[in-house]
Amino acid sequence: MQYWLMKTEPNECSIDDFANQPSEVIRWDGVRNYQARNFIRNMHIGDEVFIYHSSCAHIGIAGIVRVTRSAYADPSQFDTESPYFDSKATKEKPRWDAVDLQFVRKFSQIISLDKLKALPELADNSLVKKGSRLSVVPFSKAERDAVLQLTSRQ
DNA sequence: GCCAACGTTGGC
DNA sequence: GCCAACGTTGGC
Numbered sequence: 001m002q003y004w005l006m007k008t009e010p011n012e013c014s015i016d017d018f019a020n021q022p023s024e025v026i027r028w029d030g031v032r033n034y035q036a037r038n039f040i041r042n043m044h045i046g047d048e049v050f051i052y053h054s055s056c057a058h059i060g061i062a063g064i065v066r067v068t069r070s071a072y073a074d075p076s077q078f079d080t081e082s083p084y085f086d087s088k089a090t091k092e093k094p095r096w097d098a099v100d101l102q103f104v105r106k107f108s109q110i111i112s113l114d115k116l117k118a119l120p121e122l123a124d125n126s127l128v129k130k131g132s133r134l135s136v137v138p139f140s141k142a143e144r145d146a147v148l149q150l151t152s153r154q
Numbered sequence: 155g156c157c158a159a160c161g162t163t164g165g166c
Numbered sequence: 167g168c169c170a171a172c173g174t175t176g177g178c
Contacts, residue, residue, distance in 0.1 A: 007164085033162095033173075055164055113165080131171040133163045160175080166168085 003139035004043065005050040005061070005127055015051045015062035018103035026065075029074045029098040030084040036136040040097045041071045049101060050139065050147065052127070053110065060110040061147060069100035107151050121146035 006028060008014065018026060031037055043049075047067040053059060073094035076084035089095040117128045125143055126132045139147075 009164095035173095059165075131163095133172055135163085156178085158175100158177095160173105162173080163171085165170100 001141075002042070002044060002047045003050075003141060003144040004039065004047060005052050005137040005139055007052045007054045007135045007137075009055045010053040010062070011056070014053060015065075015103075015106050018051070018065050018101070019063070019106045022103040025068045025100040025102045027098050028101050029076045029096075031074070031098075031135060032084065032086070032096060033133075033135060036134055037095075037097055039136040039138060040099055042138075043067050043070055043099050045070055048104070048144065050144075058110045058112070060112040060116065061107065062110050063106040064104040065101040066104050067099055068102045071097040071099055074098040111147060111150050115150055116147070119146050119150070 010016075013026070028040075031040060045067055049065045049067065050061045051063050051065055053062050073091075074084070074096040075098070076082040077086040077089040077094060077096045078091065079085055084096075086095055113128075116122055121143055122128050125137065125139065126134050127137045
């Protein structure tokens with residue numbers, strides 16, 4: 001079991017999009033950063049993923065989803081209509097990968113970025129490192145557990 | 155392979 | 167909307 005965090009702008013895709021259709025899977029596509037893509041390729045079915053809301057009123061971790069399908073070629077890279085279209089990607093040599101995710105849990109309150117920054121266990125996590133723009137962040141079990149501790153107190 | 159220019163991210 | 171930090175692009 002591995003643990004991750006994925007960033008999203010909630011007006012694009014939020015924890016509610018998962019919570020409103022808990023039996024459905026949602027394709028997580030559009031990641032266009034090589035380091036983030038490489039993390040996606042390391043995801044396995046069953047891995048837990050924190051959903052992080054960025055660039056919005058309430059920044060922080062909103063809930064948990066899990067991986068239901070491991071990495072496969074992101075179809076949007078071939079779609080000329082998509083904002084994620086990549087003219088350099090071919091079916092033979094795809095550049096970008098997607099995973100499928102399914103709802104697990106929505107936190108009763110967002111765990112704010114301030115609270116995450118205050119967690120000593122997260123001091124080395126790239127989420128809270130200044131200037132980090134990684135949209136897919138690996139979490140150790142200790143880091144994940146420290147976050148969950150906050151939810152039990154809220 | 156360098157690096158300036160440019161585009162994007164994301165908190166504030 | 168601002169802007170710092172970072173990643174990517176492309177000329178040389």
